[in-house]
Amino acid sequence: MQESLICLYTIARRETTRIFRIWVQTLVPPVITMTLYFIVFGTFIGSQLSGINGFEYMAFIAPGLIMMSIITNSYTNTVSSFFSTKFQKNIEEMLVSPTPNWVIVLGFVSGGVVRGLSVGFLVSMVSLIFIRLPLYSIVITSLFAFLTSFVFALAGMINGIFAKKFDDISIIPTFVITPLTYLGGVFYSISLLPDFWQMISKANPIIYMIDGFRYGFLGIADMSVMTGLGMLIFFAVVLFSINIYLLKKGIGIRT
Amino acid sequence: MNALSIKDLRKRYNSGLEALNGITLDVKEGEFFGLLGPNGAGKTTTIGIITSLVTKTDGKVTVFGIDIDVDFSAAKRMIGVVPQEFNFSIFEKVEDIVCQQAGYYGIGRDQAAASSEKYLRQLGLWEKRRTTARELSGGMKRRLMIARGLVHEPRLLILDEPTAGVDVELRRGMWDFLEKLNRKGRTIILTTHYLEEAERLCSRIAIISDGRIIENASKRELLKKLDKETFVLDVRDSNREIAPLEKVSFLAVDETTLEATITKGQSLNLVFEHLGRHGIEVDSMRSKTNRLEEIFMGMVE
Numbered sequence: 137m138q139e140s141l142i143c144l145y146t147i148a149r150r151e152t153t154r155i156f157r158i159w160v161q162t163l164v165p166p167v168i169t170m171t172l173y174f175i176v177f178g179t180f181i182g183s184q185l186s187g188i189n190g191f192e193y194m195a196f197i198a199p200g201l202i203m204m205s206i207i208t209n210s211y212t213n214t215v216s217s218f219f220s221t222k223f224q225k226n227i228e229e230m231l232v233s234p235t236p237n238w239v240i241v242l243g244f245v246s247g248g249v250v251r252g253l254s255v256g257f258l259v260s261m262v263s264l265i266f267i268r269l270p271l272y273s274i275v276i277t278s279l280f281a282f283l284t285s286f287v288f289a290l291a292g293m294i295n296g297i298f299a300k301k302f303d304d305i306s307i308i309p310t311f312v313i314t315p316l317t318y319l320g321g322v323f324y325s326i327s328l329l330p331d332f333w334q335m336i337s338k339a340n341p342i343i344y345m346i347d348g349f350r351y352g353f354l355g356i357a358d359m360s361v362m363t364g365l366g367m368l369i370f371f372a373v374v375l376f377s378i379n380i381y382l383l384k385k386g387i388g389i390r391t
Numbered sequence: 392m393n394a395l396s397i398k399d400l401r402k403r404y405n406s407g408l409e410a411l412n413g414i415t416l417d418v419k420e421g422e423f424f425g426l427l428g429p430n431g432a433g434k435t436t437t438i439g440i441i442t443s444l445v446t447k448t449d450g451k452v453t454v455f456g457i458d459i460d461v462d463f464s465a466a467k468r469m470i471g472v473v474p475q476e477f478n479f480s481i482f483e484k485v486e487d488i489v490c491q492q493a494g495y496y497g498i499g500r501d502q503a504a505a506s507s508e509k510y511l512r513q514l515g516l517w518e519k520r521r522t523t524a525r526e527l528s529g530g531m532k533r534r535l536m537i538a539r540g541l542v543h544e545p546r547l548l549i550l551d552e553p554t555a556g557v558d559v560e561l562r563r564g565m566w567d568f569l570e571k572l573n574r575k576g577r578t579i580i581l582t583t584h585y586l587e588e589a590e591r592l593c594s595r596i597a598i599i600s601d602g603r604i605i606e607n608a609s610k611r612e613l614l615k616k617l618d619k620e621t622f623v624l625d626v627r628d629s630n631r632e633i634a635p636l637e638k639v640s641f642l643a644v645d646e647t648t649l650e651a652t653i654t655k656g657q658s659l660n661l662v663f664e665h666l667g668r669h670g671i672e673v674d675s676m677r678s679k680t681n682r683l684e685e686i687f688m689g690m691v692e
């Protein structure tokens with residue numbers, strides 16, 4: 137067990153070093169994008185809108201934007217790191233060693249979590265330039281931030297396992313994650329939608345994550361925070377198991 | 392005790408290609424074993440199976456008595472591997488690559504650093520420890536992989552064509568290093584397609600071709616075989632008794648065919664004269680192609 141922990145630490149450290157070594161690629165772009173969102177949606181457009189649920193528009197969208205950057209960066213980090221490790225063949229370094237599969241999964245996922253949370257933290261700092269964001273419950277906020285980045289890092293890992301070429305790492309983010317995030321209540325409150333669209337929206341898991349995270353800041357929520365947490369834990373367990381299954385089968389890593 | 396024991400190992404790739412058609416071989420502890428064969432023979436596939444990069448279709452592999460199907464992790468702890476192709480991250484520093492590898496074997500940081508220093512020094516890479524792998528020369532990259540393969544002190548070191556593309560000077564240095572390692576008791580398996588390399592280093596050599604082991608002998612036996620040349624002679628009457636002739640052996644294949652095996656460089660005139668004395672007249676003669684030799688010719692190309 138101690139050996140496994142050393143091994144996990146080694147992979148996690150390698151992943152973290154990578155993130156900070158190429159910080160111009162990993163940390164800067166999302167911060168710039170989100171700053172633009174704050175300026176355009178928060179300042180320019182937001183000033184022309186009345187608030188939502190008693191909060192300024194900017195305060196309402198800030199948690200959503202932070203969550204959006206956590207989601208994309210956690211996912212992107214594991215998918216690209218795992219794919220390039222596979223592509224450069226240095227995944228073999230781990231495969232020839234006694235490293236257990238769960239350590240490989242958690243090692244790469246911890247990189248995704250570190251990147252997601254680092255970007256999330258930086259974006260939160262940027263948001264403070266524009267608005268004084270309340271913090272209703274740091275426990276709820278941290279829990280949602282951590283679990284969401286964990287879940288998306290796990291999802292990115294699955295994508296990385298299946299990816300055969302560089303194009304394969306951007307398909308899911310472009311066609312699934314980004315649309316679901318934009319439709320996930322970053323910019324508006326679900327309760328203001330017509331019934332039909334509310335119903336449709338409830339099928340989008342990202343809504344619960346953003347809503348719960350926002351609850352941690354503002355103390356208001358459209359949905360049940362417990363449902364959100366339960367859902368995150370459920371996804372974490374399912375996605376982790378899928379990863380283990382795929383590595384055990386040797387998909388994408390053994391011939 | 393056998394460091395490695397392979398029994399009837401088979402591999403069919405998803406493409407349908409049969410890369411290994413039932414390989415059986417044993418490597419004794421302390422041996423310097425050469426797996427010699429031309430490109431595409433199945434050397435890398437065999438190593439891939441032993442190190443879990445390739446899944447076997449059938450057969451059994453044990454490493455120091457541990458069946459890889461029973462406890463692959465325990466088997467892997469005893470093996471260090473130096474792959475044929477560079478497979479480290481080119482963006483990482485030499486020292487990090489080696490220390491990380493120790494980490495994958497669960498070795499703590501202090502011990503990893505000490506072991507990494509030991510091998511980086513021995514392989515002349517200590518000065519380069521903070522260099523990113525990308526900036527190393529080909530020979531240095533190869534040595535980096537050797538250091539990485541040794542950092543967890545494996546009892547068995549497997550090297551897949553370690554000197555391919557390495558210039559002569561460096562090759563000698565690498566040979567000396569490996570010999571020293573072997574003398575200190577480490578079992579080494581090396582694949583190569585240079586006969587010269589196997590001859591210099593290995594005490595035992597197996598020859599693999601088309602996924603089959605076609606020869607497995609001590610170096611001395613093998614060289615003896617390679618030093619022989621067989622001629623097929625068409626004669627009038629091969630059934631006559633032939634007195635033995637030094638360094639030549641005769642084999643009557645049928646009534647009009649006789650095979651004479653001589654040591655390379657020996658004069659054929661002696662053979663003809665000897666046969667003449669027994670009243671055997673040679674009508675024509677051709678050299679019999681030697682399977683081993685064919686393979687070596689193939690490898691040289």
Ligand SMILES: Nc1ncnc2c1ncn2[C@@H]1O[C@H](COP(=O)(O)OP(=O)(O)O)[C@@H](O)[C@H]1O
Nearest residue numbers: 391404406408410429430431432433434435436
């Ligand atoms: N991943 C693979 N998929 C299909 N065929 C492969 C694969 N790897 C190797 N082969 C084939 O298997 C045979 C043996 O290859 P290999 O073990 O690399 O030989 P060697 O290392 O002796 O040159 C070759 O015909 C090669 O083309």
Ligand SMILES: [Mg+2]
Nearest residue numbers: 434435475551
């Ligand atoms: Mg090969």
